[in-house]
Amino acid sequence: MKIAMPVNDKKMEDGICPSFGRTPYFLIYDTESKEEKYLDNSAASSQGGAGIKAAQTLVDNKVDALLTPRCGENAAEVINAADIKIYKTTNDSIMDNIDSLNAGKLSLLDNIHAGLHNHGGK
Amino acid sequence: MKIAVLSGKGGTGKTLVSVNLAASANESIYIDCDVEEPNGHLFLKPIDITSEKISIKIPIADEKLCNGCRKCVDFCKFNALAYINKKLIVFNEVCHSCGGCTLLCPQKAISETEKVIGEVQKGVSDNVTVITGILNIGEASGIPVIKKLLSYCDNDGKDVFIDCPPGSACIVMESIKDADYCIMVAEPTLFGVHNLNMVFELVKLFKKPHGVVLNKCLDEENPAEKYCIENNIKVLGKIPFDNELGKLNSNAKIVAREINKYKTLFSSLLQEVTKEVQHETVINP
Numbered sequence: 489m490k491i492a493m494p495v496n497d498k499k500m501e502d503g504i505c506p507s508f509g510r511t512p513y514f515l516i517y518d519t520e521s522k523e524e525k526y527l528d529n530s531a532a533s534s535q536g537g538a539g540i541k542a543a544q545t546l547v548d549n550k551v552d553a554l555l556t557p558r559c560g561e562n563a564a565e566v567i568n569a570a571d572i573k574i575y576k577t578t579n580d581s582i583m584d585n586i587d588s589l590n591a592g593k594l595s596l597l598d599n600i601h602a603g604l605h606n607h608g609g610k
Numbered sequence: 611m612k613i614a615v616l617s618g619k620g621g622t623g624k625t626l627v628s629v630n631l632a633a634s635a636n637e638s639i640y641i642d643c644d645v646e647e648p649n650g651h652l653f654l655k656p657i658d659i660t661s662e663k664i665s666i667k668i669p670i671a672d673e674k675l676c677n678g679c680r681k682c683v684d685f686c687k688f689n690a691l692a693y694i695n696k697k698l699i700v701f702n703e704v705c706h707s708c709g710g711c712t713l714l715c716p717q718k719a720i721s722e723t724e725k726v727i728g729e730v731q732k733g734v735s736d737n738v739t740v741i742t743g744i745l746n747i748g749e750a751s752g753i754p755v756i757k758k759l760l761s762y763c764d765n766d767g768k769d770v771f772i773d774c775p776p777g778s779a780c781i782v783m784e785s786i787k788d789a790d791y792c793i794m795v796a797e798p799t800l801f802g803v804h805n806l807n808m809v810f811e812l813v814k815l816f817k818k819p820h821g822v823v824l825n826k827c828l829d830e831e832n833p834a835e836k837y838c839i840e841n842n843i844k845v846l847g848k849i850p851f852d853n854e855l856g857k858l859n860s861n862a863k864i865v866a867r868e869i870n871k872y873k874t875l876f877s878s879l880l881q882e883v884t885k886e887v888q889h890e891t892v893i894n895p
Contacts, residue, residue, distance in 0.1 A: 537689025537704045544683065544692045562701055569694040 492551040498526040503580040509538035539563030560603040614789035616774040618805025623825035628773035630866040643785040645743035645752035656733025656740035667722040671698040675719035682711035792820040796834040819890040821846040847879040
């Protein structure tokens with residue numbers, strides 16, 4: 489399964505970014521081959537609609553699941569339209585959350601927020 | 611003459627100054643550009659109201675014509691479009707109605723549809739024509755409503771008072787764009803000075819002739835007045851921090867119509883502003 493996570497840096501040891509739309513990078517991780525790939529999030533500098541653009545990038549990269557601490561409603565609409573599952577991360581460690589997902593311990597993100605629109609900080 | 615009344619934050623007295631100046635003129639037009647929370651009508655209580663819906667254009671895609679090239683998605687600076695599962699998704703509330711996607715689509719698959727975002731109400735309150743802009747809750751931008759409001763400015767010599775939204779963002783820029791003169795209303799606090807500074811920067815940027823009305827003045831030192839002196843800004847008038855005025859104003863009364871003292875205050879303020887505008891037209895035609 490190919491999963492995506494918003495991350496602070498291009499390494500597995502670093503943490504998950506609390507912002508989905510304006511995260512600096514996305515980790516694209518293959519749970520079978522354990523292959524990791526990092527995407528620069530071009531949406532981070534958008535004037536608006538960052539969540540929509542970031543979600544489009546993930547859809548285009550054909551991921552099966554998104555692991556994120558939170559997700560806005562516009563981004564969720566894009567992700568859902570592509571039948572990608574959104575899981576809620578439990579802490580900010582990348583490996584912990586991948587392990588939890590593999591063990592079937594992650595739950596789906598159910599509190600989709602109305603969008604922070606630049607008021608969420610980092 | 612067109613006078614815009616603005617301030618760096620809400621609650622400084624923009625509406626107090628605007629409605630009272632409008633009431634003090636012989637015949638005037640009051641335009642409420644604070645479309646997110648218009649309140650001038652509460653004071654002026656206009657009658658014979660007519661209203662007009664304001665709509666914007668939103669793109670709509672024809673799935674049969676769209677070939678998924680995504681030129682529109684890449685073009686949209688506001689990211690209002692996404693292309694998922696061979697279907698274009700339009701986020702109406704993110705769209706700024708620039709029309710770029712419609713122009714750009716090589717397949718001519720995008721057309722535009724109207725979406726109502728608010729309305730403009732027009733009524734009369736004695737000597738004042740009252741024009742109010744109302745933006746529907748949840749809409750991204752009030753600019754289309756303000757554009758329509760200001761189209762009523764082309765008057766037959768009546769004085770126009772534009773009650774601006776608070777702050778110094780795009781919506782304020784749109785409101786002062788065609789003004790002949792800007793009145794900045796300021797409070798006598800350090801916070802008030804900070805906010806005054808914001809709008810002062812804006813009116814300088816727009817090269818608008820300007821002056822300040824000091825509101826809520828006490829006998830003690832006034833930081834906003836000090837700021838005006840330091841920056842060589844004309845002080846047009848002072849409104850005292852007065853219990854009676856406060857009470858009347860919170861009961862939605864127009865003080866210039868109620869009490870002689872305030873009738874005089876706003877009449878002389880109007881004279882002062884008129885003098886400034888005429889002066890500007892002479893030295894800066």
